[in-house]
Amino acid sequence: MDSLTNQTVLITGASSGIGAVYADRFAKRGYNLVLVARDRTRMEALANRVRQETGVAVDILQADLTEMGELAQVEERLRTDTRISVLINNAGASVASSFVQQSPDEIAKIISLNITALTRLSSAVAPRFVEAGDGAIINISSAVALVPEFGLTIYGATKAFVLFLSQGLHSELGPKGIYVQAVLPASTRTEIWERSGWDLNALPPVMEVDDLVDAALVGFDRRETVTIPSLPDAEQWNTFDAARQVMLPNLNQVHPANRYRLVTSIQE
Numbered sequence: 274m275d276s277l278t279n280q281t282v283l284i285t286g287a288s289s290g291i292g293a294v295y296a297d298r299f300a301k302r303g304y305n306l307v308l309v310a311r312d313r314t315r316m317e318a319l320a321n322r323v324r325q326e327t328g329v330a331v332d333i334l335q336a337d338l339t340e341m342g343e344l345a346q347v348e349e350r351l352r353t354d355t356r357i358s359v360l361i362n363n364a365g366a367s368v369a370s371s372f373v374q375q376s377p378d379e380i381a382k383i384i385s386l387n388i389t390a391l392t393r394l395s396s397a398v399a400p401r402f403v404e405a406g407d408g409a410i411i412n413i414s415s416a417v418a419l420v421p422e423f424g425l426t427i428y429g430a431t432k433a434f435v436l437f438l439s440q441g442l443h444s445e446l447g448p449k450g451i452y453v454q455a456v457l458p459a460s461t462r463t464e465i466w467e468r469s470g471w472d473l474n475a476l477p478p479v480m481e482v483d484d485l486v487d488a489a490l491v492g493f494d495r496r497e498t499v500t501i502p503s504l505p506d507a508e509q510w511n512t513f514d515a516a517r518q519v520m521l522p523n524l525n526q527v528h529p530a531n532r533y534r535l536v537t538s539i540q541e
């Protein structure tokens with residue numbers, strides 16, 4: 274793989290949408306690319322364009338990340354290719370139906386892609402990043418991770434996992450020189466909507482995908498741990514997270530809180 278730089282980024286879900294724009298943007302930053310998705314034809318077209326426009330090297334790893342054997346091949350690439358210094362865990366899927374409408378197999382499939390694959394790929398690359406004292410992991414969560422009321426319970430739960438995982442990895446790996454970013458896009462114009470059964474045109478206006486990724490990269494360049502491109506006031510997130518931290522000392526007590534004590538007539 275000839276290169277303009279020895280830096281390489283591996284992007285999952287690179288055949289369309291957010292992942293494809295990340296590929297474009299990192300190539301323009303001089304990164305070589307490893308593109309991962311199921312649709313080889315679309316990745317080849319993207320690779321040819323990016324090679325022509327930027328001169329970077331582009332490699333394609335066709336893989337269905339819900340198939341353990343194919344996922345294992347991507348894990349192995351992350352473990353062994355020392356040129357990969359950035360992992361973008363972007364591949365993901367949503368579903369328009371409600372919890373009771375989803376079969377256990379449909380739920381397992383969403384979890385397999387949005388949680389298992391993302392986690393295993395992070396686990397594959399983290400030890401090498403720690404040994405190098407450098408590296409970055411970008412995990413694509415969703416604003417839905419903060420909105421249990423939204424009605425996308427399983428999808429949102431997978432994205433809440435991604436947020437928590439990213440915050441936890443920031444705590445564990447940040448002191449070792451590894452940057453972990455959780456990106457929480459709101460509704461963005463990609464194929465995920467049609468893929469998961471929505472008519473995008475029937476929805477309120479959504480963000481354009483180029484705008485989303487460019488905003489997420491501002492957060493990346495600022496080394497934000499949690500990037501919420503739609504959120505105008507960063508203080509709202511900071512206040513939310515600070516309120517969480519205020520609770521921490523009270524979450525681990527020897528005795529139940531008085532408010533949970535049964536007050537019997539004898540005690541009264």
Ligand SMILES: NC(=O)C1=CN([C@@H]2O[C@H](COP(=O)(O)OP(=O)(O)OC[C@H]3O[C@@H](n4cnc5c(N)ncnc54)[C@H](OP(=O)(O)O)[C@@H]3O)[C@@H](O)[C@H]2O)C=CC1
Pocket residue numbers: 285286287288289290291292309310311312313336337338339363364365366367386413414415416457458459460461462463464465466468
């Ligand atoms: N668009 C939005 O409104 C929002 C999106 N997100 C998140 O952004 C991420 C990217 O989605 P987005 O770009 O919107 O949607 P797209 O559907 O356009 O892209 C999804 C990508 O994931 C890949 N993918 C899907 N299933 C698999 C699989 N089994 N194995 C490997 N790759 C797979 C697809 O490629 P292929 O089919 O070739 O395998 C595609 O490249 C997702 O994690 C999504 O949850 C978060 C918030 C909002």
Ligand SMILES: N[C@@H](C=O)C(=O)O
Pocket residue numbers: 367368415416417425428458459460461465469
């Ligand atoms: N992908 C969208 C919903 O399915 C979102 O995360 O907002």
